Amino acid sequence: MPELPDVAGFQRYLDATxxxxxxxxxSCHDPRFVKGVSRRALQRRLKGAELVATRxxxxxxxxxxxxxxxxxxxxxMTGGLDYAAAGDDEPRHTxxxxxxxxxxxxxxxxxxxxxxxxxxxxxxxxxxxxxxxxDALSDGLDRSSFVERLSGRRGAIKSALMxxxxxxxxxxxxxxxxxxxxxxxxxxxxxxxxADRLGELYTVMRRVLRVAARKGGNGEQAPRGWxxxxxxxEETCPRCGxxxxxxxxxxxxxxxxxxxxxxx
DNA sequence: TTCCATGTTCCGCA
DNA sequence: TTGCGGAACATGGA
Numbered sequence: 483m484p485e486l487p488d489v490a491g492f493q494r495y496l497d498a499t500x501x502x503x504x505x506x507x508x509s510c511h512d513p514r515f516v517k518g519v520s521r522r523a524l525q526r527r528l529k530g531a532e533l534v535a536t537r538x539x540x541x542x543x544x545x546x547x548x549x550x551x552x553x554x555x556x557x558x559m560t561g562g563l564d565y566a567a568a569g570d571d572e573p574r575h576t577x578x579x580x581x582x583x584x585x586x587x588x589x590x591x592x593x594x595x596x597x598x599x600x601x602x603x604x605x606x607x608x609x610x611x612x613x614x615x616x617d618a619l620s621d622g623l624d625r626s627s628f629v630e631r632l633s634g635r636r637g638a639i640k641s642a643l644m645x646x647x648x649x650x651x652x653x654x655x656x657x658x659x660x661x662x663x664x665x666x667x668x669x670x671x672x673x674x675x676x677a678d679r680l681g682e683l684y685t686v687m688r689r690v691l692r693v694a695a696r697k698g699g700n701g702e703q704a705p706r707g708w709x710x711x712x713x714x715x716e717e718t719c720p721r722c723g724x725x726x727x728x729x730x731x732x733x734x735x736x737x738x739x740x741x742x743x744x745x746x
Numbered sequence: 747t748t749c750c751a752t753g754t755t756c757c758g759c760a
Numbered sequence: 761t762t763g764c765g766g767a768a769c770a771t772g773g774a
């Protein structure tokens with residue numbers, strides 16, 4: 483689930499619940515969830531601090547600390563946040579808990595241990611270390627810079643869209659949605675697309691992500707015409723009614739309409 | 747039981 | 761040297 487729109491929802495949730503509260507203690511159940519720093523160091527850096535803001539970059543969520551540095555969160559393939567009273571049961575697969583002085587706690591959930599938590603002293607440097615391109619919704623990523631970043635790439639357009647070094651935030655589901663709305667076959671070679679076509683894809687990308695982020699990534703609230711509600715072998719194209727098909731692109735399942743999304 | 751899953755990272759190959 | 765594609769990683773549901 484967690485692609486850019488989902489993480490945007492987590493960001494709003496964190497903003498609404500957990501900012502400017504003193505962290506009495508932090509507990510991490512599984513050391514494998516912490517990357518880059520030791521589990522003890524993570525807990526020590528969080529204790530006594532407040533989360534003073536949030537910043538999202540692609541699928542990564544950062545929360546600068548009042549004591550310096552920033553908490554780093556990534557949710558992997560399934561995860562989320564849960565803010566509740568200290569006595570409430572923690573959700574399954576809770577990996578990190580911030581216990582606030584106000585008697586509430588924030589649980590960070592990530593089922594498959596592919597997510598992670600860390601501490602960084604410099605968000606921009608962290609992004610550079612992880613080879614993150616500009617956030618897909620950032621102001622700095624205008625149409626021409628998007629076209630420039632994609633042009634000349636050798637692989638399939640879907641691979642390029644999902645490449646976090648090209649543009650950060652797009653995953654498998656939303657890549658399929660964008661390609662559906664842009665009427666592009668997922669395996670189309672980037673080199674077969676001219677600047678106009680890539681520019682159209684930029685417009686679609688921004689619209690899809692903006693609309694989805696507003697819904698907090700909740701796929702059930704996606705507009706009726708969107709294909710992401712219909713991933714599956716028995717499903718039909720919301721545009722032409724034909725049967726959807728799937729192929730593997732870059733090892734990931736791509737759902738598309740063979741009639742609407744012509745190759746090239 | 748086997749396969750597959752919405753992500754990132756690492757490695758081999760062109 | 762660089763970029764691309766596949767495998768590994770961990771866990772649970774179909």
